[in-house]
Amino acid sequence: MQPTTELTDYMGIKSLLSDEEKLVQQTAREFVNREVMPIIDSYAQEEKFPAHLVKTMGGLGFLGPTLPEEYGCAGLSNVAYGILMYELERGDSAIRSFASVQGSLVMYPIFTYGSAAQKAHWLPKMAAGEAIGCFGLTEPDFGSNPAGMRTRAVRNSDATWTINGAKMWITNGSIADVAVVWAMTEDGVRGFLVPKDTPGFTSVRMKGKWSLRASVTSELILDNVVVAEDEAMLPLAKGLKAPLSCLTQARYGIAWGALGAADNCYQTALAYALQRVQFDRPIAGFQLQQRKLAEMVTELTKGQLLVLQLGRLKDAGTYTPAQVSMAKMNNVKVAMDIAHMARTMLGANGIMGEYPIMRHANNLESVYTYEGTHDMHTLIIGQEVTGIAAYR
Ligand SMILES: Cc1cc2nc3c(=O)[nH]c(=O)nc-3n(C[C@H](O)[C@H](O)[C@H](O)COP(=O)(O)OP(=O)(O)OC[C@H]3O[C@@H](n4cnc5c(N)ncnc54)[C@H](O)[C@@H]3O)c2cc1C
Numbered sequence: 363m364q365p366t367t368e369l370t371d372y373m374g375i376k377s378l379l380s381d382e383e384k385l386v387q388q389t390a391r392e393f394v395n396r397e398v399m400p401i402i403d404s405y406a407q408e409e410k411f412p413a414h415l416v417k418t419m420g421g422l423g424f425l426g427p428t429l430p431e432e433y434g435c436a437g438l439s440n441v442a443y444g445i446l447m448y449e450l451e452r453g454d455s456a457i458r459s460f461a462s463v464q465g466s467l468v469m470y471p472i473f474t475y476g477s478a479a480q481k482a483h484w485l486p487k488m489a490a491g492e493a494i495g496c497f498g499l500t501e502p503d504f505g506s507n508p509a510g511m512r513t514r515a516v517r518n519s520d521a522t523w524t525i526n527g528a529k530m531w532i533t534n535g536s537i538a539d540v541a542v543v544w545a546m547t548e549d550g551v552r553g554f555l556v557p558k559d560t561p562g563f564t565s566v567r568m569k570g571k572w573s574l575r576a577s578v579t580s581e582l583i584l585d586n587v588v589v590a591e592d593e594a595m596l597p598l599a600k601g602l603k604a605p606l607s608c609l610t611q612a613r614y615g616i617a618w619g620a621l622g623a624a625d626n627c628y629q630t631a632l633a634y635a636l637q638r639v640q641f642d643r644p645i646a647g648f649q650l651q652q653r654k655l656a657e658m659v660t661e662l663t664k665g666q667l668l669v670l671q672l673g674r675l676k677d678a679g680t681y682t683p684a685q686v687s688m689a690k691m692n693n694v695k696v697a698m699d700i701a702h703m704a705r706t707m708l709g710a711n712g713i714m715g716e717y718p719i720m721r722h723a724n725n726l727e728s729v730y731t732y733e734g735t736h737d738m739h740t741l742i743i744g745q746e747v748t749g750i751a752a753y754r
Pocket of ligand 1: 497
């Protein structure tokens with residue numbers, strides 16, 4: 363199937379975008395059609411990350427795009443960032459995950475919590491795609507409850523820190539030049555920048571996933587890793603709220619991104635239904651299939667309006683983390699449902715890599731779980747409306 367040139371726009375959301383936001387959408391769509399669509403099935407089948415795209419994405423301004431131009435970033439609005447994530451995930455969640463981690467989970471904390479020297483050292487390289495980062499919060503025994511983390515950092519008398527522990531499920535882990543590692547200290551959780559060649563630091567790629575196969579997921583091991591305080595510790599990141607603030611940034615992008623995957627599934631199913639003939643007419647002419655298409659486009663459109671309003675609130679500085687939870691929770695579930703409905707419409711062809719649907723459906727299983735599970739976001743909304751935290 364030929365990649366489409368337009369996003370699904372049932373309610374005219376494009377008319378609500380600025381010229382810059384439209385340009386970002388078009389640039390990202392062309393990049394995905396040209397560079398991602400032709401190769402992504404084979405990379406996913408072979409469990410390979412298309413690393414050759416990283417510098418291209420950097421050159422196009424896709425990495426850390428909301429950060430200021432003085433660091434080589436694009437200084438875009440949050441809505442432009444969202445629409446970029448939508449387009450990247452239309453290609454594959456692995457491509458969007460790479461950009462989310464680089465921008466929201468590594469560049470964002472360096473920009474927000476780092477020293478001037480840390481920003482000057484890392485941000486321009488990361489914006490250009492010349493250095494890759496990863497974000498190590500989750501541990502083998504602590505996922506939804508990162509407050510229990512066992513990774514420990516202890517200050518030495520010579521202004522260095524010794525870090526010990528293990529992190530798991532870390533996107534970009536074994537291709538990263540630097541890891542943002544969150545560790546418990548005497549004063550609570552602190553963040554450290556650990557370059558990949560630091561003695562005692564190792565990363566091991568986790569193989570065998572049935573989801574996000576084109577994304578690198580790794581375990582990080584920190585065995586008496588010694589880092590200098592001025593180079594490594596993020597001076598302004600104090601307490602668990604620092605990593606959680608990074609997750610809010612990334613979740614915002616995911617809420618947009620998941621809809622990109624859904625859009626690709628919807629458009630694939632629509633095109634297929636219009637040309638696939640059974641009982642002497644296109645299956646698009648049968649009421650049962652039309653119901654699926656109507657439900658898909660309705661939920662996709664509702665999700666678009668939700669993230670567009672969230673993006674406007676974020677640009678105005680008035681959004682809340684619980685609003686981000688609502689968008690992440692709703693839009694990922696909507697995307698999964700759309701992918702599953704689309705899969706049924708293609709019959710046997712729906713399971714083949716020639717079509718993107720099964721790949722998206724499997725990817726979305728990870729997206730449902732990472733960056734706060736669907737359940738955890740449900741409980742955050744529950745807490746927001748009742749005032750009672752049901753998760754602890
Ligand atoms: C492909 C992939 C990439 C990832 N990338 C990263 C990364 O780059 N960096 C990083 O730090 N982490 C990463 N993660 C980890 C991810 O954030 C965690 O998997 C997620 O937070 C859930 O943690 P867990 O898997 O340990 O599940 P658990 O926390 O063990 O949860 C298991 C189940 O219990 C439910 N549950 C837990 N607590 C409660 C509660 N209080 N009430 C009700 N239900 C509850 C959950 O919703 C879930 O259904 C990644 C994960 C995947 C799959």
